[in-house]
Amino acid sequence: MRRALLLAVVLLAGCSSPDGETTGPATSIVIGAGSEPENLNPILGYAPDGAAKIFDGLVTRDASLALKPALASELPTASEDGLTWTAKLRTDITFSDGTPLTAQDVVFTYKSVLDPKVNSTIASRFDAMSDVVAVDQQTVEFRLSHPYAPFAQQLALGIVPAAKFSGVDVNAAPFNTAPVGTGPYTVAEWRKGDRMVLRANENYWGGAPAIKSVTVVFVPDDNARATRMAAGEFDGTVLPPKLAGTYRDRAGYKIVQSPSADYRGIGIPSELPLTSSPEVRRAINLGINRQAMIDAVLVGSGTPASTPISPHLKDWYSEDSAFPYDVAEAERLLDAAGWRKGADGKRAKDGQPARLPVLYPAPDVLRKELALAAASDIAKLGIDAPVEATTFDVMLQRRGEAASVWGGGDPYDPDTAAYTLLHSRYAGQDGYVNMSLYRNSTVDTALDTARRSLDPAVRKQAYDDFQRAYAADPGWAFLVFLDHTYVLRDRWNGQETQVEPHDHGLAHAVWWNLERWTPKS
Incomplete structure (x- = not known):
């Protein structure tokens, strides 16, 4: 413990002097993160969209989100019928322990995700995959049961060394907290609930990082992160826009805003007597002033949301699905559904009061403010919409009886943004899938058609159909797409803006390409 504390002090001392002046090249960085991973195993769901720092996938993404080869020597290719994808591996890749990467490692990684004995949180991403085989030491073949248009997007998943799991239960493997990967950093220390220290992989195939040490301190409470950033403990952190704004004119710091497909929305339970009616769920959507939330809560740092498909998915987003702020129409729909106001202004139907509790995770200041505004x-x-602070576990347990402020979304493909969230096949399943227990056969058909077609025109029409059907029968009140806001000491070159997904802890965020940052002289 004493050694670890000394390490933290040394790292901080290398960042600045007590008066805030820099003392030398910034080859180390301390990041205040709002969330902590449960494990560091890609098989179990760690950093499935890449930018994992410790691992590489077959593909990666550039600043524009275009797929680029990583462990693959070229972008994987699909057969004409879309049922077979082939990936050729680079021949110069080794894991951080010096062992070479082979096709067997890729096969093991993906087969383990689908193994029913493995508790992978991302298995649903690979529903279409029926098999994966090593054609030879440098060639992997993925075989699908049906065409799946965005399959290449799923190949950013980090690859693990199969040998580390010989005779070991993947779910409880030591690897999960002390991993070995091919990425630009290795894990030097992880004290759960506190911090993780990464060291540069000097033999990284992409070139040794200039930032040699990365300390990630886990602080889920927004206000606590702001306080510790102000105290000089961090070189950078993510903050709600209001808290970040205090650094706007502060010397030596900069505020970075990254666009994102990260939504915040209220999952409306579709089986409550009040909200079982599409008219009531639509009325709730029409009665929420999203722009006022953006102006007041986000200080302008966001865009209104209506479905999980972000405007950043430009080829697929439909403006026709947006919900205008229309209180009169909301009132009319509620009246028509039989939920009428009494003398006290409260609605009821057949003697049952209209009540919808709104839950949010207690440490999250932003979700609290959005919950209060929406309620x-x-x-x-x-x-009646009482707001309650709680935990994610309780939110899941009460998803059939209360609304909750959830987050999610990605800018890669509408399938990964919408399918598991709204398809009825996931209603009632465990985990963060279809949390509102939503069922709509027209939505199901559109989502199925879109994911199975290889024709962009057919996919476009299917997503238009999906958004139209969803807007008529919404299962959520999607509120906003956030602009992620960071405060960063102005000590490095190399930051590039990238449209971010919901996950923006260490994997994504302003430091998505940290391995390519260089200290300012």
């Missing part, structure tokens, strides 16, 4: 708008419609 206030809902209450103005005559619906």
Whole structure:
């Protein structure tokens, strides 16, 4: 413990002097992160969209989100029928322990994700994959049961060395907290609930990083991160826009805003008497003033959301699905559904009061403010909407009886943004899939058609159909797409803006390409 504390002090001392002046090239960085991973095993779901720091996938993404070869020597290719994908591996890759990467490692990684004995949180991403085989030491073949248009997007998953799991239960393997990968950094230390220290992989195939040490301190509470950033403990952190704004004119710091496909929305339970009606769920959507939230809560740092498909998915997003702020129409729909106001302004039907609790995770200041704003708008419609602070586990347990403020989304493909969230096959399953227990056969058909077609025109029409059907029968009140806001000491070159997914801890965020940053002289 004493040695670890000394290490932290040394790292901080290398960042600045007590008066805030830099003392030398910034070859180390301390990051305040809002979330901590449960494990570091890609098989179990760690950093499935790449930028993993410790691992590489077959492909990676550049600043524009275009896929580029990583462990693959060229972009994987699909057969004409879309049922077979082939990846050729680079021949110069070794894991950080010096062992060479082979096709067997790739096969083991992907087969383990689908192994029913493995508790992988990302297995649903690979529903279409029926098999994966090593054609030879440098060639891997993925075989699909049906065409899956965005399959290449799933190949950013980090590859693990199969030999490390020989005779070991993947779910409880030592590897999960002390991994070996091909990435630009290795794990030197992980004290759960506190911090993780990464060291540069000097033999990294992409070139040794200039930042040699990365300390990630886990602080889930937004206010606590802001306080510790102000105290000089961090070189960078993610903050809600209001808290980040205090650094706007502070010397030696900069505020970085990254666009994202990361939504915040209220999952509306579709089996409650009140919200079982599409008319009521649509009324709630029409009664929420999203732009007012963006102006007041996000200080302008976001865009209104109506479905999980972000405007950044430009080829697929439909403006026609947007919900205008229309209180009069919301009131009309509630009346038509039989939920009428009494003398006290509260709605009821057949003697049952209209009530919809709104839950949010307690440490998250931003979700709290969004919950309060949304609940206030809902209450103005005559619906009792008490706001409760709780945990994610309780939110899942109560998903059939209360609304909750959830987050998610990615800018890679509408299938990964919407399919498991809204397809009825996932209603009632464990985990963060279809949390509102939503069922709509027209939505199902559109989502199935879109993921199975290789024709962009057919996919476009299917996603238009999906958004139209969803807008008529919404299962959520999607609120906003965030601009992720960071405060960063202005000590490095190399930051590039990238449209970010929901996950923006260490994997993504402003430091998505940290291995290519260089200290300012």
